[in-house]
Amino acid sequence: MRKETRIDHLDTPAVLIDLERVGHNLLRWQQHCDRHGLANRSHIKTHKLVRFARRQIELGAVGICCQKLGEAEVMADGGIDDIFVPYNLVGRAKLARAVALARRIRLAVGCDSAEVAKGLSAAFSAAGLEIEVRIECDTGARRCGVADPESALALARLVDRLPGLRFGGLFTYPPPGATAAVATFFARCRELFSTAGLPLPLLSSGGTPDMWRAQEAVGVGEHRAGTYIYYDCMQIAAGAARLEDCALTVLTTVVSRPAPDRCILDAGSKTLSADRSPGHHGLVLEYPRARIVRLSEEHAHVDLSDSPERPRIGERVRVVPAHVCLVSNLADRVFGTVGDEVEWDSAVDARGRVV
Amino acid sequence: MRKETRIDHLDTPAVLIDLERVGHNLLRWQQHCDRHGLANRSHIKTHKLVRFARRQIELGAVGICCQKLGEAEVMADGGIDDIFVPYNLVGRAKLARAVALARRIRLAVGCDSAEVAKGLSAAFSAAGLEIEVRIECDTGARRCGVADPESALALARLVDRLPGLRFGGLFTYPPPGATAAVATFFARCRELFSTAGLPLPLLSSGGTPDMWRAQEAVGVGEHRAGTYIYYDCMQIAAGAARLEDCALTVLTTVVSRPAPDRCILDAGSKTLSADRSPGHHGLVLEYPRARIVRLSEEHAHVDLSDSPERPRIGERVRVVPAHVCLVSNLADRVFGTVGDEVEWDSAVDARGRVV
Numbered sequence: 001m002r003k004e005t006r007i008d009h010l011d012t013p014a015v016l017i018d019l020e021r022v023g024h025n026l027l028r029w030q031q032h033c034d035r036h037g038l039a040n041r042s043h044i045k046t047h048k049l050v051r052f053a054r055r056q057i058e059l060g061a062v063g064i065c066c067q068k069l070g071e072a073e074v075m076a077d078g079g080i081d082d083i084f085v086p087y088n089l090v091g092r093a094k095l096a097r098a099v100a101l102a103r104r105i106r107l108a109v110g111c112d113s114a115e116v117a118k119g120l121s122a123a124f125s126a127a128g129l130e131i132e133v134r135i136e137c138d139t140g141a142r143r144c145g146v147a148d149p150e151s152a153l154a155l156a157r158l159v160d161r162l163p164g165l166r167f168g169g170l171f172t173y174p175p176p177g178a179t180a181a182v183a184t185f186f187a188r189c190r191e192l193f194s195t196a197g198l199p200l201p202l203l204s205s206g207g208t209p210d211m212w213r214a215q216e217a218v219g220v221g222e223h224r225a226g227t228y229i230y231y232d233c234m235q236i237a238a239g240a241a242r243l244e245d246c247a248l249t250v251l252t253t254v255v256s257r258p259a260p261d262r263c264i265l266d267a268g269s270k271t272l273s274a275d276r277s278p279g280h281h282g283l284v285l286e287y288p289r290a291r292i293v294r295l296s297e298e299h300a301h302v303d304l305s306d307s308p309e310r311p312r313i314g315e316r317v318r319v320v321p322a323h324v325c326l327v328s329n330l331a332d333r334v335f336g337t338v339g340d341e342v343e344w345d346s347a348v349d350a351r352g353r354v355v
Numbered sequence: 356m357r358k359e360t361r362i363d364h365l366d367t368p369a370v371l372i373d374l375e376r377v378g379h380n381l382l383r384w385q386q387h388c389d390r391h392g393l394a395n396r397s398h399i400k401t402h403k404l405v406r407f408a409r410r411q412i413e414l415g416a417v418g419i420c421c422q423k424l425g426e427a428e429v430m431a432d433g434g435i436d437d438i439f440v441p442y443n444l445v446g447r448a449k450l451a452r453a454v455a456l457a458r459r460i461r462l463a464v465g466c467d468s469a470e471v472a473k474g475l476s477a478a479f480s481a482a483g484l485e486i487e488v489r490i491e492c493d494t495g496a497r498r499c500g501v502a503d504p505e506s507a508l509a510l511a512r513l514v515d516r517l518p519g520l521r522f523g524g525l526f527t528y529p530p531p532g533a534t535a536a537v538a539t540f541f542a543r544c545r546e547l548f549s550t551a552g553l554p555l556p557l558l559s560s561g562g563t564p565d566m567w568r569a570q571e572a573v574g575v576g577e578h579r580a581g582t583y584i585y586y587d588c589m590q591i592a593a594g595a596a597r598l599e600d601c602a603l604t605v606l607t608t609v610v611s612r613p614a615p616d617r618c619i620l621d622a623g624s625k626t627l628s629a630d631r632s633p634g635h636h637g638l639v640l641e642y643p644r645a646r647i648v649r650l651s652e653e654h655a656h657v658d659l660s661d662s663p664e665r666p667r668i669g670e671r672v673r674v675v676p677a678h679v680c681l682v683s684n685l686a687d688r689v690f691g692t693v694g695d696e697v698e699w700d701s702a703v704d705a706r707g708r709v710v
Binding site: 067088138147254312313323331332 | 678
């Protein structure tokens with residue numbers, strides 16, 4: 001919906017997206033991928049908006065990544081036709097939905113165990129379909145994923161053998177600073193798979209913190225980054241972005257000055273999420289030496305003791321969140337802005353799709 | 356909407372509310388208030404459901420408390436006609452909405468500064484209305500609130516004098532363990548107000564952690580508790596509840612067993628919120644010695660090293676969240692259950708109303 005309004009007219013808290021910075025961030029990363037021959041598969045968890053997923057594809061992304069099936073369904077409804085869900089789909093209801101989704105788009109899914117592979121095989125072979133299955137590898141994040149290259153090969157052999165499945169390669173979501181570990185893990189996989197005579201169609205890595213070094217993991221053909229569209233304090237801390245790259249801010253109002261060295265903003269963990277960046281819960285653009293030291297549900301608690309300038313009650317300030325993906329997931333609406341103008345406002349299409 | 360279904364049939368993650376425990380929790384607290392002559396003003400931030408707000412009032416609550424105006428509007432639409440918003444309302448848009456709301460229900464609002472009082476006065480006197488204003492006092496939480504009884508008196512005098520305002524008393528939201536501090540702060544206020552000849556219509560305290568001791572703060576006539584409807588790990592840690600009192604659980608599926616001593620559930624910070632209780636992010640009912648040590652957006656990372664019993668992939672387990680209010684705010688739908696049956700499912704009426 002297009003509205004003729006200015007940021008000044010919005011009530012707070014409001015989630016603002018600087019469209020020029022979004023454009024810059026999307027373009028810069030796509031150009032980096034193109035330069036290094038990396039396929040860019042954008043993770044939509046950060047924006048959850050069909051309009052930005054479409055834009056990522058127009059710019060050259062090979063497809064998108066959705067962490068949950070419900071998000072993928074929303075994106076498919078919005079016309080996106082190449083989606084990777086890097087998640088273990090378990091249970092009859094989800095498998096039936098995956099089959100239905102695979103009938104209308106190109107779908108690939110993740111898997112890190114024989115149990116998950118067998119469930120997928122039963123559902124897709126019964127439907128007379130074949131689904132691309134990529135095997136998740138743990139390169140240090142200690143989340144999901146097989147623990148070592150030998151286990152990756154063993155599970156790939158099973159996937160290759162089971163009806164209804166097509167082995168699509170390996171993927172990982174490394175912790176920050178693990179580019180070398182990814183390279184080592186995948187190099188050993190290439191040896192093992194080569195010896196075993198099993199083709200390895202794709203190696204895929206992900207994450208924004210180390211994406212500018214993604215090409216250093218030799219053999220990786222695809223990178224899945226999400227936060228790069230907006231960035232946030234965590235990404236600044238990781239060295240992936242500068243403050244002036246951050247495209248999403250939360251417009252807030254100072255509602256209390258309970259003491260000379262403290263102020264309270266009208267956005268708390270229900271808006272900014274309870275996640276934190278090292279040392280704080282977000283940066284206040286207008287008061288760079290202020291620190292958001294604590295969040296309650298509806299209040300940000302700001303320490304002004306190091307800030308020579310201090311805001312008055314009623315003043316509106318903008319916060320760069322610690323972790324922006326969770327902010328998108330909390331917002332019912334977001335506002336696309338250029339300068340002081342609001343270009344559009346929109347529901348967050350895939351907000352809350354956790355099933 | 357009534358559905359004939361069983362918990363077994365729900366896909367995960369799903370937020371379940373044990374209706375028998377809700378009934379027990381609501382009744383037990385109301386009886387405590389009745390026994391001690393305390394007015395129970397239930398805070399709806401925990402459930403955000405009109406049906407439970409109505410039930411709290413039927414059982415004897417004098418009204419409800421909503422932290423944001425948007426929540427109050429939803430509750431007023433649902434037929435609740437006595438609402439206290441303990442928040443500094445700042446800015447023209449919110450003041451206009453407060454005036455509109457005050458035309459249709461009994462509304463009281465909070466205030467901790469002359470700036471906020473003057474804004475309320477301008478809006479309500481221009482509308483030809485009078486609004487009840489209660490002054491917030493900081494009894495140790497270091498959030499909003501005047502810092503000392505002398506400042507409370509000074510601000511009360513201003514409120515008493517300004518057109519369109521009616522001084523409604525003092526309120527506080529103390530930190531855990533501060534019942535004695537509340538009593539001391541309010542005792543000094545009673546002396547000061549008495550000497551000044553300014554009537555003190557009400558002293559109101561709040562919070563679930565110390566609610567069973569609320570009557571020890573002599574002079575407090577009203578208590579605002581919210582979490583007592585569901586309880587959570589934070590309230591167990593505070594000694595306000597036992598595990599078997601917890602009424603809200605998140606039904607999840609084990610989607611990965613990446614190592615013998617770890618498992619991954621399909622609910623992360625987008626479902627359970629990133630808040631934590633001391634030592635963990637939630638308890639797994641079926642595996643009491645398992646510990647949720649970390650959350651990513653769509654995964655709970657469970658340490659099983661102390662757990663002799665360990666779940667298999669595909670098994671469904673129930674999690675008691677660390678902080679339940681944020682879980683309500685994240686859930687699009689919740690399921691009311693009795694035993695294994697789902698009695699109803701419902702949107703969370705006031706979810707996401709942060710403005």
